[in-house]
Amino acid sequence: MNAASPRHIVIVGAGVAGLTAAALLAHRGYRVSLFEKQSVPGGRAASMTEEGFTFDLGPTLLFMPDVYRETFALWGGDFDREVPMQRLRPNYRLNYADGKTLEISPLLSETMRSLERFAPGSSRGFLRYLADAADAYQRSRRLFVGERIRSFRHFLSKERIAALFATGAFRRLGAQSERSFGDPRVAGAFSFQSMYLGMSPFDAPLLYRLLLFTELGEGIFFPQGGIGALPRALDRAARGNGAQIRYATEIAAVERNGASVVAVRTAEGERVACDAVLLNADLPYAYDRLLGEPKHRSLRMRHTxxxxxxxxxxxxxxxxxxxxxxxxxxxxxxxxxxxxxxxxxxxxxxxxxxxxxxxxxxxxxxxxxxxxxxxxxxxxxxxxxxxxxxxxxxxxxxxxxxxxxxxxxxxxxxxxxxxxxxxxxxELSLNFGSAFGLSHDILQIGPMRPDNRHATLKNCYFVGASTRPATGLPLVTLGAVQSVERICEELG
Ligand SMILES: Cc1cc2nc3c(=O)[nH]c(=O)nc-3n(C[C@H](O)[C@H](O)[C@H](O)COP(=O)(O)OP(=O)(O)OC[C@H]3O[C@@H](n4cnc5c(N)ncnc54)[C@H](O)[C@@H]3O)c2cc1C
The missing domain is CATH 3.30.519 (Guanine Nucleotide Dissociation Inhibitor; domain 2)
Known part of the structure; x- marks a missing residue:
């Protein structure tokens, strides 16, 4: 790259994924311009304050803090200093219609006591469940979400195929929980969480245990001032690294010339030339509205x-x-x-x-x-x-x-x-108002999830919930690192 005139990358969307990518690309020396249609950072993870009441508007639970620690460290940032947070104990309480309650804690003994009170004998099933989930977590974190999937062939390495079977990726979360616990209410307590990422536990692949294990094994965290502290810290980091960010500026179209993207146009008609574009606006919407490809397969895929x-x-x-x-x-x-x-x-x-x-x-x-x-x-x-x-x-x-x-x-x-x-x-450009983007059923994960680069427009990249690897704040953060890695490899 020529240091005097660095390549110009336009990012569309200041969700957590877009902001993370902006901070990283700017740190790597690219000229970065980010456009966001809302007036605040965060997209789905934005927050609002009115009369002293602060609401996180979407996500409220922070999982897998190491993902943010490792990502902030890539630009020399210190996540724990930028986003001070505390671990909750217990994680949460489940209230049943008969008045019974169950508390899930990151402390094993507390969850076991609560389970015994709720359904005597169920803590034995819990220990087995946890051990299996720990194993699945260790394997899947690296193999299924931590590494960029380059192609079907690359995905189907011997190690991954073995892990797919060992972790029971083809089984269903709900059915497996019922097998582990017997009591459907306890089984529900360890599978219903997938609903809050847009999947029925009865359809969700067992891979969702990955998120469940992080809750049980690592805990749930809360940043001081709310989840909105994360996008605000990312906004500061991106600007600190040199990215230009314009809020309240909607992008209406991506302009192409042959097999390349050459510019974006704002809704007001301003043309911004670029060497590459990274679309954080949700992928099916981006294909449909920004790239003008309403027949793209992502629009026919199942939405949450x-x-x-x-x-x-x-x-x-x-x-x-x-x-x-x-x-x-x-x-x-x-x-x-x-x-x-x-x-x-x-x-x-x-x-x-x-x-x-x-x-x-x-x-x-x-x-x-x-x-x-x-x-x-x-x-x-x-x-x-x-x-x-x-x-x-x-x-x-x-x-x-x-x-x-x-x-x-x-x-x-x-x-x-x-x-x-x-x-x-x-407001958030999610097709059908589908809050979590494309679904994560077994046919829409791994290499079947839409790629983070356009098939023919070689300088058009994607980042966020509906591309690889998946939805959820830690996973879109990992995805941002992977998209940036690819841009750096391909653009030089
Ligand atoms: C209700 C709810 C609860 C959730 N709870 C949790 C949770 O507790 N923990 C967790 O980890 N995850 C949770 N999630 C999932 C998590 O919020 C998402 O996976 C994540 O925020 C997605 O980030 P993103 O960067 O991919 O997309 P987004 O946050 O959607 O960002 C995309 C951005 O692009 C902007 N944009 C779109 N079109 C344009 C355009 N034309 N021009 C300019 N800008 C544009 C949008 O305004 C938006 O800001 C929750 C999601 C929801 C909806």
Missing amino acids: PSALLVYAALEERYDDLLHHEFLMPADLRATCDDIFRRGRIPEDPAIYLCAPGATDPTMAPTGKEALYLLVPAPSLLGVVDWAGERDAIVDRALRIVEERRLPGLRSRIRWVRSRTPLEFQD
Whole structure:
């Protein structure tokens, strides 16, 4: 590379993946210009503060901190200093309809005690489950998500094929948990988490144990000030390394000349020439809207469902509420079938509650709470009339939480905001409002997931949830490192 005129790379999107790539590419000496249509960093992982209440708008759980430590170190950054955080203990509490509770902790003895109270004898199944998950984690972290998949042939190395069988990658998470635990409620407790990344546990490949093991083996972390601290730190790092970032600037199209990308155009019509483009806007949307390829195979691939998010500013906090709690449905399979097969909001939804004030009092004014509710729900491909029924759907979710867990909830509310698949589609450019992007069923992972480079436009790259390796903050971070590695190899 010529040091006097470095190659110019345009990045579209300031999600965690786009920002990570910007920091790395700028550190490697490229001229980087990043354009983001929102006015703040983070994309799905952005946060908002209003009247002293801070809400993480999407992700609320930080897993696999080593991924960020290793990534920040690539540009000489110190993740623990930039994003101070604490490990939660317990991780979360599950609330069942009969009033029983189960607490999952990163401390083995605590989870075992809680399991014995909940279903005597189940802690034995837990130890076996954990040992298997630990083994699967060690293998899959490097082989399936830690290394860039170059081609089908490269993926199908002897070592990977052996690992695929050893880790039971072709089995289903839900079925395996039922085999390990017998009791369907305990099995559900160790598989339902996949719903919060857009997969039914009954369909999710066992590979999802990777994320489960990180929760159990390493724990769940919370950055001071919320998850939004991560994209803010990435924004600082990218700028510090020399990247130019323009928020509130939408890219309308990628301009090509033959087999190359030559420029991008903003929605206002400005043309920005570049030597390569890295698209962090979700991949199917990017093919459809930015590259003008509505027939690309990613648009026909299975998309994850979505979620209803409710952000409620409470006048008074609940002292007995843990940072993370879940209201478990009586019949997890029926709940999943409603969302994943019938495209409707379940009668008995699985509701996730996040009360960050339990860990970090700066998230709300003294004595108050920034309460977050997540209800897994169908995308716009389902049968829900989100525009017409939004208020009723939000109110029903609040009522269920009030009846099952937080008495008097609605009378404590100062104001409420919500996000539905409509906002996921319109504000975050996610096709069908599919909150987690392309699904991770067995035919859409590994080499079958869309590649991080365009097949014919040799200087058009992708990064983020719907390309390789997968969705989730740590995995899109690993993906950013892999896309940058490829750009450096191919552009020189
Ligand atoms: C409700 C919810 C809860 C989640 N919980 C967790 C969790 O607890 N832990 C976890 O690890 N993961 C979680 N995830 C997953 C995680 O949020 C995502 O995998 C990750 O944030 C995706 O990052 P990304 O960089 O790929 O994409 P995005 O965050 O979607 O970033 C893409 C960016 O591109 C921008 N963009 C799109 N089109 C254009 C355009 N034309 N011009 C300019 N900019 C454009 C968008 O505005 C957006 O900012 C959750 C996701 C959701 C939705």
